[in-house]
Amino acid sequence: xxxxxxxxxxxxxxxxxxxxxxxxxxxxxxxxxxxxxxxxxxxxxxxxxxxxxxxxxxxxxxxxxxxxxxxxxxxxxxxxxxxxxxxxxxxxxxxxxxxxxxxxxxxxxxxxxxxxxxxxxxxxxxxxxxxxxxxxxxxxxxxxxxxxxxxxxxxxxxxxxxxxxxxxxxxxxxxxxxxxxxxxxxxxxxxxxxxxxxxxxxxxxxxxxxxxxxxxxxxxxxxxxxxxxxxxxxxxxxxxxxxxxxxxxxxxxxxx
Amino acid sequence: xxxxxxxxxxxxxxxxxxxxxxxxxxxxxxxxxxxxxxxxxxxxxxxxxxxxxxxxxxxxxxxxxxxxxxxxxxxxxxxxxxxxxxxxxxxxxxxxxxxxxxxxxxxxxxxxxxxxxxxxxxxxxxxxxxxxxxxxxxxxxxxxxxxxxxxxxxxxxxxxxxxxxxxxxxxxxxxxxxxxxxxxxxxxxxxxxxxxxxxxxxxxxxxxxxxxxxxxxxxxxxxxxxxxxxxxxxxxxxxxxxxxxxxxxxxxxxxxxxxxxxxxxxxxxxxxxxxxxxxxxxxxxxxxxxxxxxxxxxxxxxxxxxxxxxxxxxxxxxxxxxxxxxxxxxx
Numbered sequence: 296x297x298x299x300x301x302x303x304x305x306x307x308x309x310x311x312x313x314x315x316x317x318x319x320x321x322x323x324x325x326x327x328x329x330x331x332x333x334x335x336x337x338x339x340x341x342x343x344x345x346x347x348x349x350x351x352x353x354x355x356x357x358x359x360x361x362x363x364x365x366x367x368x369x370x371x372x373x374x375x376x377x378x379x380x381x382x383x384x385x386x387x388x389x390x391x392x393x394x395x396x397x398x399x400x401x402x403x404x405x406x407x408x409x410x411x412x413x414x415x416x417x418x419x420x421x422x423x424x425x426x427x428x429x430x431x432x433x434x435x436x437x438x439x440x441x442x443x444x445x446x447x448x449x450x451x452x453x454x455x456x457x458x459x460x461x462x463x464x465x466x467x468x469x470x471x472x473x474x475x476x477x478x479x480x481x482x483x484x485x486x487x488x489x490x491x492x493x494x495x496x497x498x499x500x501x502x503x504x505x506x507x508x509x510x511x512x513x514x515x516x517x518x519x520x521x522x523x524x525x526x527x528x529x530x531x532x533x534x535x536x537x538x539x540x541x542x543x544x545x546x547x548x549x550x551x
Numbered sequence: 552x553x554x555x556x557x558x559x560x561x562x563x564x565x566x567x568x569x570x571x572x573x574x575x576x577x578x579x580x581x582x583x584x585x586x587x588x589x590x591x592x593x594x595x596x597x598x599x600x601x602x603x604x605x606x607x608x609x610x611x612x613x614x615x616x617x618x619x620x621x622x623x624x625x626x627x628x629x630x631x632x633x634x635x636x637x638x639x640x641x642x643x644x645x646x647x648x649x650x651x652x653x654x655x656x657x658x659x660x661x662x663x664x665x666x667x668x669x670x671x672x673x674x675x676x677x678x679x680x681x682x683x684x685x686x687x688x689x690x691x692x693x694x695x696x697x698x699x700x701x702x703x704x705x706x707x708x709x710x711x712x713x714x715x716x717x718x719x720x721x722x723x724x725x726x727x728x729x730x731x732x733x734x735x736x737x738x739x740x741x742x743x744x745x746x747x748x749x750x751x752x753x754x755x756x757x758x759x760x761x762x763x764x765x766x767x768x769x770x771x772x773x774x775x776x777x778x779x780x781x782x783x784x785x786x787x788x789x790x791x792x793x794x795x796x797x798x799x800x801x802x803x804x805x806x807x808x809x810x811x812x813x814x815x816x817x818x819x820x821x822x823x824x825x826x827x828x829x830x831x832x833x834x835x836x837x838x839x840x841x842x843x844x845x846x847x848x849x850x851x852x853x854x855x856x857x858x859x860x861x862x863x864x865x866x867x868x869x870x871x872x873x874x875x876x877x878x879x880x881x882x
Binding site for chain 1 (some may be wrong): 626627633650651655656658659661662663666667668671685686687688689691692693694695696697698699700701741742743744746747748749750761762786794795797798804805810811812813814818819826840844847849850851853854855856857858859861862866867869870871873874875878
């Protein structure tokens with residue numbers, strides 16, 4: 296099986312974020328990490344390859360810093376990488392990102408494309424499904440299990456409130472992968488060494504420019520959310536905080 | 552013809568999804584702000600059965616979009632059926648709840664129509680004639696006001712809990728229901744879904760708990776869970792967790808709170824080392840009192856907390872457990 300994994304670099308979970316001068320995006324001088332669901336998508340691709348043989352290719356878009364995501368993926372076992380390298384990719388909406396990816400892989404023949412179910416920055420939860428539609432492929436979302444069979448694959452979709460569903464589908468297909476589908480591996484020392492010799496194909500903005508258009512949605516402004524609740528801060532030493540809290544639990548909330 | 556808003560309600564397993572009423576409320580609010588007409592659509596194998604219930608609300612019309620091919624749900628059939636309806640009726644704005652089902656087909660539908668979706672919105676603004684949709688970004692640390700820059704139809708989805716379903720206004724009289732037959736050609740549907748099932752019997756029903764002590768990533772290691780368990784026991788509450796804890800297998804899946812776990816509204820929700828990602832917040836924001844302990848003063852959990860403690864849970868929890876025990880013993 297030849298599998299493409301779409302990955303994204305996002306600000307670290309606890310990175311303090313500040314608005315830039317446009318007040319429509321953040322200042323980018325923060326620490327970054329792999330979007331968590333994408334790490335599970337990569338892991339699943341590697342496991343499928345180990346079971347059925349094949350190739351795992353990883354793709355990302357963004358400035359030079361985002362190459363780190365590809366390096367880590369190659370160190371974990373991906374065979375090669377595609378980097379749509381330009382700062383302009385950061386500002387693309389989900390439709391344009393999917394269009395850029397579709398253009399970058401037009402000469403490839405994948406059996407499966409994986410994405411994480413959503414990103415920790417924009418949180419659209421759309422790019423994978425859009426990509427499927429652009430390619431004319433079937434898709435399934437929020438996947439917790441993948442089994443290859445004669446006719447294609449059987450996947451386990453997570454529904455809401457603890458429900459699940461198996462879906463049979465033909466290949467090629469796009470799947471969006473849920474966090475927790477597997478246990479993530481660490482890159483080994485030898486893996487990190489080998490990654491240095493694995494190819495990263497760079498795709499410039501100009502190469503996919505004709506495939507993308509104007510964004511169809513625009514962030515007018517970004518801001519720290521206004522609080523809807525009055526929050527009381529409880530401060531002091533741990534012992535003082537414990538006393539104050541218990542007093543509230545007992546006398547105000549009456550749960551003790 | 553005036554501009555219209557089309558709300559697509561969701562039915563699952565023969566029942567209207569409760570969150571549909573929230574989207575109706577959202578549609579009514581946008582209609583009031585813009586002067587646009589509000590219509591609704593029910594899609595499914597037996598849509599007419601639900602149409603009357605929706606038609607009782609203050610909407611101008613309800614479309615019951617039917618085809619045997621709409622049962623069971625597939626993204627191919629739903630996108631095809633709704634593309635036909637939207638092409639025929641030309642609403643300016645199409646609203647849906649941001650459910651797992653909608654997430655599965657709405658990006659496909661919009662792409663097939665050359666349009667975009669502003670997804671997972673928590674509100675809207677109507678400023679100088681311009682419609683803006685508010686959505687959370689960066690896991691709720693920031694919010695964005697987003698506009699459409701394309702021609703209609705515009706697609707937007709609203710987060711569970713963004714509007715009050717019980718505030719959906721009833722109409723003076725029942726709205727007319729128009730039956731629409733979706734033409735779905737053979738070969739359009741490629742996926743073959745099997746029966747919906749529940750993994751295992753849920754051992755714990757957290758929805759009944761009055762006190763929930765919930766733990767997140769801040770707990771660092773499995774062995775530290777014991778610390779939080781002791782506090783839950785001292786308080787007489789149930790132990791729960793955010794998704795990563797259950798993904799790691801540190802607590803069973805039936806202790807998970809959030810969009811993929813249980814939705815709870817206890818008297819007291821104690822969030823320990825939980826940053827407050829949107830997927831968690833939607834499962835517990837209805838709690839009467841929320842106490843949050845987190846070392847990151849900018850964690851989104853503090854946005855909805857009644858009591859905030861900025862600090863390390865490893866410092867705070869042990870003395871708190873002792874204090875609770877002391878008070879309980881002392882009667």
